[in-house]
Amino acid sequence: RLKLAILISGRGSNMEALLEAATDPSYPAEPVLVASNRPDAKGLETAASAGIATASVDHKLYGKDRESFERALNAALEKAGTEIIALAGFMRVLTPWFVTRWEGRMINIHPSLLPKYKGLHTHQRAIEAGDAEGGCSVHWVSTGVDEGKVIAQARVPILPGDTEDSLAARVLVEEHKLYPRALAMACEQILAD
Numbered sequence: 001r002l003k004l005a006i007l008i009s010g011r012g013s014n015m016e017a018l019l020e021a022a023t024d025p026s027y028p029a030e031p032v033l034v035a036s037n038r039p040d041a042k043g044l045e046t047a048a049s050a051g052i053a054t055a056s057v058d059h060k061l062y063g064k065d066r067e068s069f070e071r072a073l074n075a076a077l078e079k080a081g082t083e084i085i086a087l088a089g090f091m092r093v094l095t096p097w098f099v100t101r102w103e104g105r106m107i108n109i110h111p112s113l114l115p116k117y118k119g120l121h122t123h124q125r126a127i128e129a130g131d132a133e134g135g136c137s138v139h140w141v142s143t144g145v146d147e148g149k150v151i152a153q154a155r156v157p158i159l160p161g162d163t164e165d166s167l168a169a170r171v172l173v174e175e176h177k178l179y180p181r182a183l184a185m186a187c188e189q190i191l192a193d
């Protein structure tokens with residue numbers, strides 16, 4: 001089992017889906033750390049109640065210096081023996097220094113059908129474009145934001161009258177099924193190399 005660190009910034013519902021999947025001893029990842037750049041992230045409490053070690057590395061304490069924030073985060077990840085990182089609603093852009101350090105060992109979930117709608121407000125943009133479908137993607141993290149190779153995607157219909165919130169809720173149900181499956185695929189790939 002690969003030692004898994006999950007990085008969050010908020011609610012942590014995707015993190016919960018990963019922790020739940022990993023309670024199966026045959027799952028290829030074993031959670032060793034949940035870390036947040038926001039000390040008040042709700043998901044930190046959920047992780048602690050599940051008995052997982054948590055760390056908070058407050059990016060605000062590092063001002064504009066992204067790399068010094070990342071060096072502190074990296075130290076926590078290394079101390080925990082991290083072998084694979086899953087970004088789960090982690091809302092800080094990572095510098096090439098960090099991304100290169102974890103290349104091939106870090107994945108992200110993004111709420112759109114990549115390559116469509118990188119960045120923010122993905123559901124709003126899909127609705128405004130008149131798309132028939134929305135969805136989510138799990139991808140390897142590369143230095144371009146939301147640009148790494150896609151591992152797996154899930155689709156949902158966009159219905160008449162959908163709002164950003166109603167579409168987000170429909171996609172989130174799929175995120176919780178997709179992420180555990182895609183993380184397992186990523187682990188198998190690393191273990192096979």
Ligand code: GAR
Pocket residue numbers: 008009010011012013014015088089090091109110111119136172175
């Ligand atoms: C999820 O919808 C995830 O796809 C999205 O944030 C939400 C986090 O929810 N991620 C991004 O937008 C990444 N740029 P969660 O904290 O409940 O998992």
